[in-house]
Amino acid sequence: MHTDTERCVRAVQSKDDRFDGWFFTAVLTTRIYCRPSCPAVPPKVENMTFYPSAAACQQAGFRACKRCRPDTSPGSPEWNARADTVARAMRLIGDGIVDREGVPGLAARLGYSTRQIERQLNAELGAGPLALARAQRAQTARVLIETTAVPMAEIAFAAGFASIRTFNDTIREVFALTPGELRTRAARRTSGSNGFPHTPGVISLRLPYRAPLNPDNLFGHLAATAVPGVEEWRDGAYRRTLRLPHGHGIVALAPRPDHIACRLFLTDSRDLRIAISRCRWLLDLDADPVAVDDQLRTDPTLAPLVDKGPGRRVPRTVDAAEFAVRAVLGQQVSTAAARTHAARLVTAHGEPIEDPEGGLTHLFPGPEALAQLDPESLALPRSRRTTLTTLIGALADGSLQLGIDSDWDAARAQLHALPGFGPWTVEVIAMRALGDPDAFLPGDLGMRRAAAGLGLPATPAALTAHAAAWRPWRAYAVQYLWATEDHPINYLPA
Template sequence: MDDDSRYEAVRSRDGRFDGVFFTGVLTTGIYCRPSCPAVTPKRENVRFFPSAAAAQRAGLRACRRCRPDAVPGSAEWNVRADLTGRAMRMIADGVVDREGVEGLARRLGYSVRQVRRQLTAELGAGPVALARVQRAHTARVLLQTTALPVTEIAFASGFASVRQFNDTIREIHARTPRELRAAGRGRPAAEGGGVALRLAHRGPYATGAVFDFLQRGAVPGVEEVTGEPGARTYRRTLALPYGHGIAEVGEAGGGGWLPCRLHLTDLRDLTTAVQRVRRLFDLDADPYAVAERLGADPLLGPLVRRLPGLRSPGAADPHELAVRAVLGRRLAADAARALTGALVAAYGKPLPAPDGSLTHLFPDPGVLADAPLTEPGMSGSRREAVRSVAAALADGAVVLDPGADRDEAERTLLALRGVGPRTAALIRMRALCDPDVLLPSDEGVRRGLARIGATAEHTGNWRPWRSYALHHLWNEEARRPRASSFPAPPNPVSAIPRNTATTETR
């Protein structure tokens, strides 16, 4: 886009571009999302920025009306596999907060100088400034949804000192932390504890199909889906850098967001937990770009138009997803769930107290690498495959973190015992959130292609959104009478928030 087309998007308040670029208004000193409902500023008074950090670097503060810090992340970072895309996924996961810029550069395999130069060139800000925006957003959420002391919030948000926290909040929000907290006091008190959030997404969202998908693969002890269709809650346990948590996501959202509640043992994990839930529910996707490509296809188009906003769910824990993919290969959905549930009960870390049917964290790869794995239904070849993958994850031979090189990860997986092309591709699609994976050898995909009259060669027309095409084929198969034999890919998440005290979050 050029600046004139960006301005037209602002004039039309086009929500499709929220998070893609930010609008800076020089006369007011604020920056907004393109869909901000305020009066459209004059063209000569507007500048455009590729990131919120770049707008803040130019001395602008966040708009209090449209809250540009709460927009969905750019879908570009999931599509791109280059240095910038990988870095942005890792910054969102909190790597800079936990390990610094040096840790980020080390994970990416580049020098600190090169990472800074590349991000500044493309996004107008370096990794520290990008992480700072994220910290400020986390701080606002905690200030307005919890009763924690301001000092505790400062460190829980990732700030190194209270002074740095105060200065950043005043700079970005033009309010002190206490004033920002007072501005959120009009919200009803939260029931059920935890941090209540609104997880923003752009465009339509096919919640029913996504919750169906997650419910089919929910692992006992780790995940559950409660409630009736249309009002379900997906709940799951999360193993996090500083502790553990339970995430609850509701099906009955609306207005461009899904309700969520996070129960965390350490609030420093808030940013990481939010990003992992967002990846699981594919909330940063661009459904308009997906529909433009897939909807124009004469064979797949009818399925896309029948179910607008269908997402390609990722994984809350990539290591968990990899183990589940290997464990469930060539098993029916119910058998895979039962076997995985037995694995969780035997080797997972128990919660301090059960929460509904949630009782354990998924087993750590290091534990599974040395486990006997004698559960009923665990064949010798399956046992060796699980141990092989778990050992590779535990010693770092296979890297599945948000910034991993997808091609390298798939090559390394294929070299492991018991991992075939379908399993490696499934892990790439779910654990690494690759939007362009098809799984042509999958039984459900083959039946779906035959049903719409498409060949494997024809699927090349669906790039770079073949993962979404795959879910349309799977969803269509699930609607058929043979749905009981439909292979539900391994998957994590479940829950429905218990109240209305929410705030927007990416």
């Protein structure tokens, strides 16, 4: 969008927050960059230039605005909605792959050479992978500086910096303030509590999102399908355990009027940025609900559903392999039965953890641990056991890799090739584990009932043909159709 100068200028002059994160405005006279909704007086048109990322602005020598704080705007929805190499690279960078494995690791995950990845990112985003990762480290550091009392030395390493000196230099360069000055300014304009009690060793922060956000189906789905020991709804928050690169964590997420309150306990602070990224992915916080809802409203049947509860998100997962296993366990059984099957796996094969603030007891077992299970111990039909053990074997030996960087079409083809994987299982994994915004479940029982009740075609083929007008947001249409049923997944727990 940053190449459409006329449209960008209109967004800046109207202070339209719908475009925050889509592009950034750099002011040539002040050498400052802003989000489109910056409350300051808009600069003259001839002094504006536009960039697709904060990293590109920083690389061009611009500093972040101290009023609108453009680095804290929600992430670009483009990287969630697109399936090409650049979008997959951005999702991986957000998940910390460059910090853990460097640019060669990023390139290897995408199947390209380092030079090809750097060329593609520079061509589209105006910055290479190292600059993009540096911008995200700076953003994470600012959140910690302004919202916690964590010592600066700990913040430096938690945000992914290799040294305190690099941390100090980057903060001064990006924000034109020292870390201490950032904390002092934040203390003067304190924005209040997240609503969670303070506990030493726990980090509380706010996760921004684009309004509107309807929490009913989002948190309702996560709570209704929660696996005992791994997930729970407690004191108005969805809580779950997290398996992370350097250790494990526990997160509590609670909806608030203008943000998601996030409370994190981590065994290793180096996992902080990755944990935040996975929580944002889980709750689909970087979606553009205005664009989605505007498209779905063009169908007269969906329009009343959208108007009644706009801003529905797609509930996702923090671990694609975990969700794939749970999807198989949920084949042709009730939500309660699927939870029971998953809980048995967790008890038998999950890694025990301690939760001083709730009832969480285990990490969900990874493919390597599940590969040791005895199929005869599973209270499943023999064909379902074969489906599950084949999936686990493919995940454990690496022949099937599922994640935010997956090529959606290639992953679908691999899943379809496994025994017992029909359209429903493949599409629900594509929707919730891989993040394809156009994944569609025309054969789902709830979808068929909702379609019939609304006068839409009820057969999978006819419903798919009708849903062509909903593309590329059919996964969101599924959420609106599911919401017509009286089911716990559609209600925010009390």
